[in-house]
Amino acid sequence: MDSDPSQIPVLPIPFVHGLTHFAQRLTIGRAKIVAIGSSSTVGHGNIKPYPERLLPFLQAVYPNARIIMVNQGIGGQEAPIELQRFDTDVIAEKPDLVIWQVGTNAIWQRPDLNPPPPSFDETTSAIRDGLVKLRKQTQADVILMDPQYVPAVLTPAKKDKAIAMVEAISELARKAGVNVFRRFAFMKSLYEVEQVSFDRIVDRTDEHRLHDSDWTTHRVAWAMKLAIVDGVDKARSSVTVPSRPPPIN
Template sequence: MDGDPSQIPVEPIPFEHGLTHFAQSLARGQAKIVAIGSSTTAGRGDIAAYPGRLLSFLQNGYPKANIAMVNKGIGGQEAPIEFERFDTDVIAEKPDLVIWQVGTNAVWQSPNSNPPPPSFDETTSAIRDGLVKLRSQTQADVILMDLQYVPAVLTPAKKDKAIAMVGAISELARDAGVNVFRRFAFMKGLYQVEQVSFDRMVDPTDEHRLHDSDWVTHRVAWAMRLAIVGGVDKARSSVAMPSRPSPAS
């Protein structure tokens, strides 16, 4: 039986870093978000993708700011190909916040696919290079979104690789000083804490049991909204706090 979110609400793990540039842009009244990734970002079938839902949530939360959302998701892609699009699809947009959804296709796609998916090392190397490029060529805050917690990546053949990819994304983000939206942990909480069934969490039209349902997409977008608001509040509080005097020697 599905759990009742009003009774056991699972919330996202807060961001480690304040979203300083995005917070400043909101204060100026103009902010732009670029979302890049694969089918989670692009959308699939009749299920509206998370970026549009997130924009609506943020616009309602910050009604005095004009927030633009540029969706650069392309289904089936992974970090190496997405990195090749950075100049035209991300940097040229001059974003204040970049959300990069990565990792799933490198874990899930079969090595026999044509073309074959990038290897684990190729994927993590591209993420690393992408974070360096974003840091050097934009002022944007960056959020990495990790994998979805769904049956397709939890099979005996894929689960260890999925967990390793989640760990690698976390480590890459830590090294680069950027935030991770920990979707894998959030959705695991829906499954284990709220006791929401995979039948409700997975798109019922997806025979591969990979893509998020409309219900989960909505929950993920709302959780991302909570994490971003927390990151904005963290940035604002750090600016407002007076610096402490140096301790006496």
């Protein structure tokens, strides 16, 4: 990389909630992350996906903990199909932290997929059901990752739907008491604040102008690391240390 992400001004929006369970597992010395989603999770072309980048970032911060990353991404999928995989691909893994990347394929509506992508309402309903399932069947902290800010979802026909999806994911997370990694806002800031061109943000080999470039994927993983570390710090700072009992005379 030609720049150190830690020296660039745009930072992720902090999580609302502390990552309590994940923080506890880090203290014990062993934690497992399950990342589920579509091509942003599994990777596109020769670009190393964000989960594989995130893992060494976290290991550097928490060298005394063994952190396991399980990548359960499948390209082209959306929340309804991903929800069908939860029992085997998420819950069976006994995760301490789940990162669920959702929303993009319901916006883009790629015409060559069979079956076709689900509708907006089908997607938001599946996200709601998935969050309930995770709460009931795991102890894991949950992070929803919203869509990427790229030309494919910013066309006149799709932009309003993209913004509506971002807002819906935020509201679903608020009601469920989970965090959102606000990738849409973060990448929008890369474009508007850092003035990074879409030619750099988007994978130049992608004719659809949908997938993040290697540079952007690195920045997203770095930003996710910052957000997770802040979430762990929030959880640890909220723990009340019991006072010592008075000495017995």
